[in-house]
Amino acid sequence: MRALSLLRAHAQVAFLELLRYPGYVVPTVVFPAMFYVLFDLPYARTHADVADGTALAFIVFAIAGVTFYQFGVGIAAERGRPWERYLRTLPVPPLARFGARIVTAVLFGLMTAAAVALTARALTPIDLSASQWLLVAFYGIAGGVPFVLAGISIGYWSSPRAAVPLATALNLLLAYAGGLWMPPEYLPGIVQRISPYLPTRQFADLLWSVPGGAHAGPALAGLAIFTLVFGIIATIGYRRDERKRYA
Amino acid sequence: MDDRTVLRFERVEKSYGAVRALEGVSFAVERNEIVALLGPNGAGKTTGLEIACGLRRCDAGSVRLFGEPPTSVAARQRLGVTPQESGFPDMLRVDEILTFVAQHYPAASPVSVALARFGLEALRKRRAGTLSGGESRRLALALAFVGNPDLVVLDEPSAGLDVQSRRRLWDVVRESARDRSILLTTHYLEEAQALASRILVIDRGRLLFDGDASTLRDRVGDRRVSYVGNDGPVLVTPSDADAYVRALVQSGAAFTDLEISKPSLEEAFLSLTGGSV
Numbered sequence: 001m002r003a004l005s006l007l008r009a010h011a012q013v014a015f016l017e018l019l020r021y022p023g024y025v026v027p028t029v030v031f032p033a034m035f036y037v038l039f040d041l042p043y044a045r046t047h048a049d050v051a052d053g054t055a056l057a058f059i060v061f062a063i064a065g066v067t068f069y070q071f072g073v074g075i076a077a078e079r080g081r082p083w084e085r086y087l088r089t090l091p092v093p094p095l096a097r098f099g100a101r102i103v104t105a106v107l108f109g110l111m112t113a114a115a116v117a118l119t120a121r122a123l124t125p126i127d128l129s130a131s132q133w134l135l136v137a138f139y140g141i142a143g144g145v146p147f148v149l150a151g152i153s154i155g156y157w158s159s160p161r162a163a164v165p166l167a168t169a170l171n172l173l174l175a176y177a178g179g180l181w182m183p184p185e186y187l188p189g190i191v192q193r194i195s196p197y198l199p200t201r202q203f204a205d206l207l208w209s210v211p212g213g214a215h216a217g218p219a220l221a222g223l224a225i226f227t228l229v230f231g232i233i234a235t236i237g238y239r240r241d242e243r244k245r246y247a
Numbered sequence: 248m249d250d251r252t253v254l255r256f257e258r259v260e261k262s263y264g265a266v267r268a269l270e271g272v273s274f275a276v277e278r279n280e281i282v283a284l285l286g287p288n289g290a291g292k293t294t295g296l297e298i299a300c301g302l303r304r305c306d307a308g309s310v311r312l313f314g315e316p317p318t319s320v321a322a323r324q325r326l327g328v329t330p331q332e333s334g335f336p337d338m339l340r341v342d343e344i345l346t347f348v349a350q351h352y353p354a355a356s357p358v359s360v361a362l363a364r365f366g367l368e369a370l371r372k373r374r375a376g377t378l379s380g381g382e383s384r385r386l387a388l389a390l391a392f393v394g395n396p397d398l399v400v401l402d403e404p405s406a407g408l409d410v411q412s413r414r415r416l417w418d419v420v421r422e423s424a425r426d427r428s429i430l431l432t433t434h435y436l437e438e439a440q441a442l443a444s445r446i447l448v449i450d451r452g453r454l455l456f457d458g459d460a461s462t463l464r465d466r467v468g469d470r471r472v473s474y475v476g477n478d479g480p481v482l483v484t485p486s487d488a489d490a491y492v493r494a495l496v497q498s499g500a501a502f503t504d505l506e507i508s509k510p511s512l513e514e515a516f517l518s519l520t521g522g523s524v
Contacts (some may be wrong), residue, residue, distance in 0.1 A: 005350070006350065006351065009347060009350045009351075013336075013339065013343070013347050016338075016339065016343065017336050017338045017339055020338035020339075020374075021338060081334060082330060082331040082333065082334025083330060083334040083335060083336060085302065085330075085331075085334075086328065086330030086331070086334065086390075088301075088302060089300045089301065089302065089323065089326065089328040090323065090348065090351045091320045091321075091323035091324040091326075091351050091352070092320070092351055093320060246301075246302055246303055246304065247303065247304060
């Protein structure tokens with residue numbers, strides 16, 4: 001109970017702080033929607049058959065990008081700050097702090113996803129019911145978690161300087177190979193064969209199952225495995241950092 | 248361990264590579280004590296505090312905070328620490344930061360009380376990034392006390408403050424020290440003397456002295472006798488000052504300005520650390 005209320009306190013403060021940086025919030029929220037408008041909209045607005053699928057792919061791009069890139073990797077820059085050091089002297093279990101980071105990241109991811117969704121609703125013949133949108137939001141939360149953990153892993157295992165370019169490259173590569181920018185069947189052969197094993201593709205498959213009616217089970221299972229793997233890597237990274245920094 | 252003991256160091260060793268920061272340091276902080284860890288820069292004071300707060304581990308020996316390892320959540324619920332004042336989240340307001348920290352402690356004081364005690368009422372809605380150095384210092388102190396902890400640890404609380412602010416700070420610390428212990432580091436002798444009920448002198452990783460200020464003075468030496476005699480000023484450090492003065496008076500020699508003085512804390516400190524302050 002106490003750990004949960006501390007989790008909420010830490011998430012609240014992190015969210016509040018972010019919201020006070022409009023120069024950060026606005027571009028971050030708008031960027032995936034802008035990408036969507038530039039590259040997908042011209043086609044999607046006239047093709048009802050792909051409007052759902054492409055909007056959902058950009059929603060994945062939005063959530064995965066923000067959770068992985070902004071929040072996960074951000075830990076690389078934060079872990080050396082004096083405030084971070086002070087927080088370590090407070091009576092709070094590390095798990096509550098980890099949890100708060102995940103919650104903040106996923107909520108922020110949902111905000112960027114909402115920008116894409118609203119654009120699609122306004123400008124394309126996208127056709128999802130309210131309950132389908134709700135399911136998309138729920139899957140969006142579930143899918144965001146392994147990406148925060150992956151970002152945290154990179155944040156802990158690389159130097160603050162290296163983390164950002166590394167994450168940028170991975171973010172774009174995974175978006176491309178996961179079929180977020182073009183349908184997977186248009187990807188080059190070898191990429192097509194790797195694609196189903198990538199977390200971005202599994203995340204997309206999960207959202208595509210909402211209008212498509214495919215079984216969500218395999219995609220959920222894949223994401224659960226990624227959550228577990230990155231959870232372990234992030235935990236080991238955290239412990240290693242603790243040992244080094246507080247030896 | 249008896250429950251009057253708040254913090255206990257036993258034969259604590261700590262090295263950074265070839266540099267030995269602490270060598271076999273043992274001491275205890277009891278309930279309601281203000282203890283000053285006094286020593287020159289690089290003596291090992293900050294390392295000692297970091298180990299006490301669980302920010303570093305010792306290589307050997309043992310450290311117990313309220314009978315537990317300093318990293319335990321239960322021990323930390325009774326510990327208050329000051330953050331570095333340059334490091335607050337810029338965009339959060341003073342009252343938001345205080346509320347956030349208070350939420351971690353089961354017996355925290357109301358935020359309004361902390362605001363009042365540390366003179367932050369007028370600043371409550373200010374963002375931390377806009378505070379001056381002195382204001383940030385007050386916020387840092389308020390954060391150490393807001394949880395109503397049984398032990399507050401202050402690292403160089405008055406470094407960089409002018410004389411007036413330093414005295415105000417002492418008043419606040421003394422007042423906030425009721426019913427709790429305080430462990431502070433300082434390299435101002437005056438500060439140790441003004442605030443602490445006990446002084447630990449540390450130099451080059453070794454604990455050289457553990458006791459109160461007057462014992463520290465006594466330890467280094469005898470009282471000095473000075474006067475102006477027929478042949479000019481005289482300054483002597485006899486082994487028995489009382490006997491010396493008695494003999495001087497009985498000798499019938501003329502003298503003026505007789506003075507008997509204890510060595511100052513500063514002199515005591517210099518003689519303990521071999522001249523380095």
